[in-house]
Amino acid sequence: MKNKYVYHSHISERKFREIVRCFEHDFTSQETSDFVGISRVTVGKLYVKFRRRILALVDESPVDGEVELDESYFGPKRIRGKRGRGAGDKIPVFGIIKRGDKVFTRIVSNCSREELMPIIKGHVLEGSDIYTDGWKAYDGLLLDGYKHYRIHHHKNEFARGKNHVNGIESFWSYTKRRLAKFNGLQESHFMLHLKESQWRWNMRVSGKNIYHVLLETFRNEPL
Numbered sequence: 213m214k215n216k217y218v219y220h221s222h223i224s225e226r227k228f229r230e231i232v233r234c235f236e237h238d239f240t241s242q243e244t245s246d247f248v249g250i251s252r253v254t255v256g257k258l259y260v261k262f263r264r265r266i267l268a269l270v271d272e273s274p275v276d277g278e279v280e281l282d283e284s285y286f287g288p289k290r291i292r293g294k295r296g297r298g299a300g301d302k303i304p305v306f307g308i309i310k311r312g313d314k315v316f317t318r319i320v321s322n323c324s325r326e327e328l329m330p331i332i333k334g335h336v337l338e339g340s341d342i343y344t345d346g347w348k349a350y351d352g353l354l355l356d357g358y359k360h361y362r363i364h365h366h367k368n369e370f371a372r373g374k375n376h377v378n379g380i381e382s383f384w385s386y387t388k389r390r391l392a393k394f395n396g397l398q399e400s401h402f403m404l405h406l407k408e409s410q411w412r413w414n415m416r417v418s419g420k421n422i423y424h425v426l427l428e429t430f431r432n433e434p435l
Contacts, residue, residue: 217430218258223250229427231255235262236423238412240393261435262426263404266411269429275310276337281344282307282380283323286391286402303402308335309380314414317406325349329356343377383413 215221217228227248234244241259245252285302304323308331309315316335320327328349336342338357344350346364353360361375387409391397397405415422 216434217427218435223254231258232262232426232430233423235259235426236421238390258435260401260404263408265426265429265435266408267404269425270407270411271314271414272316272335274335274337275308275314275316276340277313278311278341278343278374279336280309280311280377280380281328281332281336281342281350282377282384283320283328283347284384284388286388286406287399303399305406306331307380307383308332309383311379313417315380315383315410317410319403319406323347323349325351332356343375345377383409386413 215223215225215228217225221228223231227250230248231244231250234247239247241256242252244250244255244259248255283304283306285304287302304320306318306320306323306328307315308317318331320331325348329352332342332353333356336358339359341359341361342350342353343361343363344353346362350360350362363375363377387406390409390412391405394405412422415425
C-alpha cells in the first residue's frame with residue numbers, strides 16, 4: 213500500500229491525512245487512535261516523527277522592535293516549604309517574544325545573567341526595546357545596546373502602559389495548558405513538546421495552516 217508521505221508505510225494516505233488533521237487539532241495519541249482506528253502505539257510513533265520534523269521548521273532568526281523576556285519553570289508541583297525561582301525539581305526555560313509576532317524558547321541550566329545574556333545577544337538585535345520583570349539577570353541590558361524597561365512583580369506591579377510582559381506570560385500559560393493534557397510528560401520528550409508549542413504559537417500568529425504545512429513537508433521529504 214503506497215503512501216507518498218511515509219516510507220514503507222502500511223497506513224493508507226487517507227488514514228495518514230486523518231492523523232495529521234488530528235495532530236493539527238492537538239489531539240493526544242490516544243484521542244487520535246480512538247478517532248482514526250489505528251493503535252495508540254502506532255500513532256504515538258508517528259507523533260514523535262512529526263515533532264522531530266517540526267524542529268527543522270521552527271524559525272529562530274533574531275528579532276527586533278518591542279521584545280519581552282521572561283523565564284518559566286516546567287515539571288512537578290513545588291514541594292511545600294521550597295520557594296523561589298525554580299524551587300523543586302523543575303526545568304527552567306527562557307523565553308523571548310516579539311510583541312504581536314513570534315516567540316523563541318530555550319531550555320537553560322539556570323536563569324543567571326551568565327546563562328541568559330549570550331542567548332539575548334544572539335536573538336535580540338541591538339537597539340530593540342526590551343521589557344522584563346525585575347529579575348537581577350537582566351541588569352545591564354542598557355549597557356549592551358538595548359532600551360530596557362522593567363515591571364516589578366514583587367511590588368504587585370503587572371502593567372504600566374506599554375511596560376509589561378503579558379505577551380510572553382500568555383505563551384507560558386498556553387504551553388502549560390497544552391502540556392497538562394499529556395498526563396506526566398517524560399522529561400526526555402519535554403524539548404520536543406516545548407518546541408512544538410513554540411512552533412504552534414508562531415504558526416498561529418503568522419496565519420499559516422498547520423495541516424497543509426505538515427503535509428507539504430512530508431510530501432517533499434517523506435518520514
